[in-house]
Amino acid sequence: MTTTDDAPALDRKKVRAFARHLFGVYTGGALTFLIDIGHRTGLFTAATAGAATATELADRAGLQERYVREWLGAMVTAEIMTYDPATSRYALPPEHAAALTGDGSKNMAPMAAMVPLLGRNLDGIEQAFRTGGGVPYSAFSPDFTGVMDQLNRRPLDELLVDAWLPLVPGLTDRLTAGARVADVGCGTGHALVLLAAAFPASTFTGYDIAPDAIARATAEAAAAGLTNVAFEVADVAAFRPAVPLDVVFAIDAVHDQADPAAVLRGVHDALVPGGTFVMVDMAASSDLAENVGNPFAPWIYAISTLHCMTVSLAHDGAGLGAAWGEQLARTMLDDAGFGEVVTHPAPGQALNLIYATQRPSSSR
Ligand SMILES: C[S@@+](CC[C@H](N)C(=O)[O-])C[C@H]1O[C@@H](n2cnc3c(N)ncnc32)[C@H](O)[C@@H]1O
Structure with missing residues (x-):
């Protein structure tokens, strides 16, 4: 009609x-x-x-x-x-x-702060829609650091050591025996503070480009009296640690990089053969059609447009976005030289997927 x-x-x-x-x-x-x-x-x-x-x-x-x-x-x-x-x-x-x-991982109240924070740069985002480029991390600082800390602190407390590490065969044993470990894009460093306390025979270094995040991380480690963890301000696109590493973590820190391929290659090259890379990132498909009906997908695309993608594009970066998805992540891990990739839905964190992979014994 x-x-x-x-x-x-x-x-x-x-x-x-x-x-x-x-x-x-x-x-x-x-x-x-x-x-x-x-x-x-x-x-x-x-x-x-x-x-x-x-x-x-x-x-x-x-x-x-x-x-x-x-x-x-x-x-x-x-x-x-x-x-x-x-x-x-x-x-x-x-x-x-x-x-x-409450102090548990089920407390979603801290997540609410993300919305006003992301709404702060709408003029810049509108401009980027028109002209390209993006809004840099610095435009969200220093508040972004604190909001991310509050978002992840409780889940890390409850889940990292007891629920996430055991998903990767041999990882807990390796950390118990003593391993050299890094966290790239560590933010306020809480993950490494927890690991350093749980695994005193291992040594840990966290890297982040944000000086305010590293200052908080260093203060938290000192307050906890830990001597096996240190933090450095560094651009992980040029990740060249002084010693070879046994384990590297990247928690919610790859998809918003300006040069994620360089980060992944740097992590691969920094690991000893057989070394483990654990990447926690958004649980999404690289194919929009497969994300339709995923109740978390609108949030993932929205925060990506307002933050994750734009902070990368602000530096002429890849602009992967938070919904870069498992298929593209697997391709990029393969391109970086990693071996078989195993993924697990992150227990207690429906938004996240845990990727585990190794630098093969004979690397490309
Ligand atoms: C989404 S936050 C995640 C922080 C932390 N891993 C967590 O789970 O709370 C991403 C972090 O990556 C850092 N980052 C972004 N680009 C970076 C780069 N090129 N080198 C080092 N850190 C970077 C940011 O400063 C930010 O702290």
Whole structure:
């Protein structure tokens, strides 16, 4: 059926349904800011002490009642918290508290900070859409360092040693016996601090291009009294460690590199024959069609457009993007000279895939 001007007739139900969907997207964006506020101010944690009126909750958290009451209106109507009109009390259901509070890897509240952070450079991103290039890492600094730290710290605490390492046959034994280990793009270095404490016979060096991240990493290692871990400001595209390495980690740090092929080749060349490379990266397909229906894919493409891809393109880089995907990753690992690649969904981290591979005994 067509209208008089030959434009296809619109299915009004579909238009309404899509408009509702779109409004849900916008609402999710706005609510994410409020979840970030709830996390920053301690409101979610305060709510775990039991049902409370707005005044009681504000007092518990040391905040202004008027702001807390408005925030609670959003939390209740968004079905994050509940409201009992009979008592004027608000509550955070325990199942919701499990996803918004605590020191465990299931606390998703720190992730909310990523949205306002990525929204900070929209003018620059718009410009890059028009002219090419990108927005460099420095435009997201120093806050990006802290947000990444908060995003990954709890999962690393809970999962790195006990759930991720055992996926790679022999890795825990190798680290226990004593290995030379590096982490490329180490950020605030928490992964290596955990490993250095767990494996005192091994020595660890973390490399990152961001001086603020390395300063935090060095301070954390010193505060923990660790003498088997060090951190250096370095561009890992020119990764040439002084000694051959037994194990290298790259955690969420390859896809946003300006020159990821050089990084992978550098890691390969730095390893001893038989040395292990563990790369944690986004779980996605390199084929968009295979990502349709993946509930995490819109997030991966969105953060990629707003950060991961643009920071690479800002330096005329490869601009792989966060959704570079397993097929391309395998091709690039092969091109860099690595042997068989085994992947595992990262336990406790649905967004990530763990790649494990070795430098072959006889390398190209
Ligand atoms: C997404 S963050 C991940 C940080 C950390 N591995 C984690 O899991 O929290 C990527 C890191 O790579 C670093 N990076 C980007 N390009 C780099 C380069 N060429 N050399 C060294 N580090 C780089 C950034 O500064 C950032 O800390």
